[in-house]
Amino acid sequence: MNSSRFLKRTINILLIVIGVFVVLYIAVSAYAAKEMTKTGYEPKPYEPTPADLGISYMDVVFPARNDGLEIAGWYLQNEASDSAIIMVHGRHENRASAMEHTFPKLAAALYQAGFSVLMIDVRGHGQSAEANYDFGIKAKNDVLGAVDWLMAQGFEAGNIGAMGVSLGGGAVNFAAAEEPAIGAVVTDSTFTDMNPIIDALWQEETGLPNFFLPGVFLMHRIIFGFDLQDAVPVDAVREMAARPYLIIHCEIDDTVPFSQATELAQTIPNAETWYIPDGCEHAQIYTVMPEAYESHVVPFFEKNLK
Numbered sequence: 577m578n579s580s581r582f583l584k585r586t587i588n589i590l591l592i593v594i595g596v597f598v599v600l601y602i603a604v605s606a607y608a609a610k611e612m613t614k615t616g617y618e619p620k621p622y623e624p625t626p627a628d629l630g631i632s633y634m635d636v637v638f639p640a641r642n643d644g645l646e647i648a649g650w651y652l653q654n655e656a657s658d659s660a661i662i663m664v665h666g667r668h669e670n671r672a673s674a675m676e677h678t679f680p681k682l683a684a685a686l687y688q689a690g691f692s693v694l695m696i697d698v699r700g701h702g703q704s705a706e707a708n709y710d711f712g713i714k715a716k717n718d719v720l721g722a723v724d725w726l727m728a729q730g731f732e733a734g735n736i737g738a739m740g741v742s743l744g745g746g747a748v749n750f751a752a753a754e755e756p757a758i759g760a761v762v763t764d765s766t767f768t769d770m771n772p773i774i775d776a777l778w779q780e781e782t783g784l785p786n787f788f789l790p791g792v793f794l795m796h797r798i799i800f801g802f803d804l805q806d807a808v809p810v811d812a813v814r815e816m817a818a819r820p821y822l823i824i825h826c827e828i829d830d831t832v833p834f835s836q837a838t839e840l841a842q843t844i845p846n847a848e849t850w851y852i853p854d855g856c857e858h859a860q861i862y863t864v865m866p867e868a869y870e871s872h873v874v875p876f877f878e879k880n881l882k
Contacts, residue, residue, distance in 0.1 A: 617701045620673040626652050629684040640699065641720035648703035649696040649722070652687045659735045659881040660692040662722045662758075666742030666765075666859050667709060670702030671695040674741055676863045682870070689874045691881070692731075696722050698747060711770045711807035712746025719751035723758060733757035735882050739873070741765060742832070742859040749809035753816040760880040762873055764824040765859040768810035768836040768843075810836075813843050820880035821847045822872065826856035848876065 626633040634651045650671055663683055665674035672680055683693045698715045699707035707714070719738060726736055737760040740748030745766025752758045767773060775786065793804055821844045825837035834851070841847045850872045852861055862869040 617668055617670075620670055620702075622670065622672040622702075623677060624680050625672065626650060626680055626684060626687075629680060631684050631687055636694070636725070638721050638725040640717040641724055642717045643714070645699050645705040645707060645717070647696055647699065647705070647718045647721055649694055650683075652683060652693040652695075654687055654690060654692045657690050657692045658731070659690075659737065659877070660694060660726045660729075660731050661686050661737040661739060661877060661881075662719060662726070662748075663693060663695045664698060664719060664738065664740040664744035664748055665701070666740075666744045668701075670697050674744075675859060675861075678863050678866065679741075681866065682862055682873070685870045685874060686877065689878060691737075691877065692726075694722050694726060698744060709743075711743060711767075711804065712748075712750050712809060713804075713807055715744075715747035716750035716754065719747050720755055723751070723755055727757065732882070734759040737761070737877050737881050739764070743767070746770070746807065746809045749816075750812050752819070753809075753812035756817050756819075758819070759882065760820040760822075760877060762822045762824065762876060763840070764861060765826065765829060765832055766809075766823075766837075766840070767832045768808070768813075768840045770804070770807035773832065774804070810840055810843055813840065816844075818845060820876070822876045823847055823849045824861060824869075824872070825849075825851055826858065826861055827851055827853045828856070829858045831858035 631652055634653065636649050636651045638647055638649070639645065640647050663671070663679065665671055665679060675682070679695065683695055686693050696718060697704040698718045699705055700709055704718070719740075723736055727733070734757065736758055738748045738752060738758050739762040740746070741764045743766075745763035748761060748763060749766065752761050775789070823837055823841050823844075825832075825834055827834045837849070837851065841849050852865070856864055
């Protein structure tokens with residue numbers, strides 16, 4: 577075999593190997609993109625309901641803003657109230673199961689303080705429409721749809737508050753940055769930038785090297801039409817019109833680093849903060865200190881909603 581034929585054959589083999597590698601890389605990246613954005617939600621009981629806590633409520637369904645996905649919720653109507661609060665759970669949860677099934681108890685406390693309350697299941701969770709998880713980028717539409725629904729009930733701009741826990745807080749931040757009708761915001765255990773969290777959890781959750789992450793982000797853009805790397809609500813918050821804001825975070829949170837809470841606080845002028853040094857876990861602060869929690873959240877909304 578002469579040298580030119582040998583070189584040509586070697587190049588062909590290399591091209592085949594590279595082609596196979598590219599196909600495998602794309603296939604693995606596409607699979608991982610789908611797996612990474614599964615909600616991980618498994619049906620959980622809707623216990624307790626507000627009725628179990630002595631408060632009547634309505635089952636409601638409304639369209640998310642912009643894309644029209646069906647969003648389910650509970651509406652606790654306080655006839656004496658001119659203000660309403662939207663409550664948004666985190667990943668893997670629903671409107672009842674969040675914070676170890678204490679979310680309805682917190683809703684009851686807000687209701688008893690004089691507010692109407694709208695508790696929602698974000699897309700891909702509970703009884704809302706199926707969807708892949710988007711770290712708040714598209715779930716913001718669910719919060720915006722809740723704003724639209726409340727305004728249709730007669731609540732005025734500025735009289736609507738929003739509270740988001742963990743990844744639900746990301747949706748609230750994206751929504752508040754876009755919608756000035758949200759008059760006051762509380763976030764608990766909420767991320768400012770998912771990228772370092774994804775990097776930290778990637779190998780643990782997928783078993784794949786970080787080498788695949790660029791391909792995953794590319795495949796996610798192609799398959800789902802948006803970029804997971806845009807899951808940086810702190811960037812949206814920088815453009816947000818000034819409004820009252822309360823940041824709650826556990827300093828020993830091992831899911832969303834405390835540094836993300838301090839970054840958020842530095843970004844929002846005059847933000848109020850409540851940092852708990854120990855004895856708490858991610859998104860579980862209310863379960864271990866409900867009285868202290870209510871003593872921060874309830875007065876905040878009383879002071880800042882019209």
